[in-house]
Amino acid sequence: MIVAGDAAGIVAPASGEGIYYAMTGGRHVASAAHKFLMTGQPAALKSARRSFMREHGRVFWILGMMQYFWYSSDKRRERFVAMCADPDVQKLTWQAYMNKKLVRADPMAHLRIFLKDTAHLLGIGAVRH
Ligand SMILES: Cc1cc2nc3c(=O)[nH]c(=O)nc-3n(C[C@H](O)[C@H](O)[C@H](O)COP(=O)(O)OP(=O)(O)OC[C@H]3O[C@@H](n4cnc5c(N)ncnc54)[C@H](O)[C@@H]3O)c2cc1C
Incomplete structure (x- = not known):
């Protein structure tokens, strides 16, 4: 099973922005699903989160810190x-x-x-x- 968007918890902290991330995350998920279908390796599904976080992890981390501090x-x-x-x-x-x-x-x-x-x-x- 592989999830995308809100189900994968990829809403930006602090801003609550989830539309763009759900859409771009869907592309990462599709590419991981394709990799899985080509290789038959379930581990290929993990690449969706890995590649998404490689692209957006830094921004999410900073927004997470802001949320932790300013929304307390x-x-x-x-x-x-x-x-x-x-x-x-x-x-x-x-x-x-x-x-x-x-x-x-x-x-x-x-x-x-x-x-x-x-x-x-x-x-x-x-x-x-
Ligand atoms: C009040 C509010 C304001 C927001 N404002 C913003 C904003 O300004 N900017 C922004 O970027 N993000 C905003 N977000 C967040 C954004 O709406 C979500 O992050 C984004 O819509 C997630 O997309 P998704 O496709 O993952 O989920 P969803 O858009 O929730 O899509 C999931 C779909 O699956 C359907 N579904 C559920 N269960 C089943 C089932 N069993 N069978 C078939 N279908 C099912 C649902 O009906 C729904 O249509 C806001 C969210 C809320 C609640």
Whole structure:
């Protein structure tokens, strides 16, 4: 048996994005099923998860860390939402969202985001409602 999409648990942490990953994951599953049919080796089915994680594991890991930290309480969730309104964060996440990979921003944007993140974390930043 081989599963894909939500059944395989490949919804991106933090963003909850599962449509793209279900579709691309389906391709990995089809290719693994093909490999199995050609070789008769059930172990070939494992290659679906392996190749999917090779492509998206890093992004899932980072989003998982973000979810673990920012979604751990209502207060942190509010700060996370407020942080997402920031133009630098919007620009960075939009690129990552569209291209499905981590993107480099200009170093000053990273520094600004880091300083603003820290301010949010310490409760210095204002929370918008
Ligand atoms: C409220 C909500 C908002 C979301 N928003 C987003 C978003 O903005 N962007 C995004 O990328 N993802 C979003 N997701 C996640 C996304 O919808 C899922 O990750 C994605 O649809 C998973 O696709 P799938 O094909 O694995 O499963 P599904 O789309 O759930 O498809 C499974 C299908 O199997 C059918 N089925 C179930 N059991 C049987 C059976 N026994 N026999 C025959 N058919 C069966 C179901 O009826 C269903 O049609 C959201 C999810 C929810 C719940």
